[in-house]
Amino acid sequence: MIMKYVLSFHWVTEIIDKIIATTAMGSLKSPGLSLLLLSFLLYIADSYPNIDLSNMGCEECTLRKNNLFSRERPVYQCMGCCFSRAYPTPLRAMKTMNIPKNITSEATCCVARHSHEILIAGISVRNHTDCHCSTCYFHKI
């Protein structure tokens, strides 16, 4: 929790440093607007000191260009956020378990609904063409 707050504070100080740098360079033409926006961000960050930055900017599951493979032609990859939840296991369900678990976790993950195989530098790569939130097969430990 403390590390998350420190990371949030570090992120905000980076923004402050950038504003100071551009002001020092004499190239800042709208310091009032920039300071207003910064004040708003500081207010948000101060209101939620325990924000987990790994969850910030959680955009929907969709196609995005994979820059690593997009050399000769664009290659797309499914990524984004999907719904999941964890709750106490209902009594009735717990009785059917071989090893009763107190918590049930339901998760969906962003995966490709459709894709086709292409060759990139002789390597077989799947170019995703459609995405959806579906079963997570590799999220267990």
Added chain:
Amino acid sequence: MEVTVFNCWLFFLMFSPAVPMCLPTDFTLYVEKPECEFCVAINTTICMGFCYSRDSNMRDILGPRFLVQRGCTYDKVEYHTAILPGCPIEANPVFTYPVALSCHCSACRTDTDECAHRASMDGTKCTKPVSHPPIHTLVMAAIL
């Protein structure tokens, strides 16, 4: 030019589309035992929301190596105990349930959690009259 780009980035950051994060959420748990007269409604807190995941372009060759798959689950949890009313002496009226103190996006731990895609919700419905009795709770802090 640099200032304009910077201002646009700040503006975009404020209004870029985003979905709710993985957060503790109020939830009503319905507990019913066959030998007890009532179905008990218990207010608790669960974890619910959206987590980032990513599919791999090379899953056929490299398997799950570059996959990112996480679910919204309990980070810190506290266990509360409720006494179920209308239970015979020989039946155990004590019911212990988890309460989420904080949540995070993480892999599903199979040693403690039942990992499912979509579980059956039959167990959350009552077949007996619902009771909202005073709950005597024994808080047993179990921080994971």
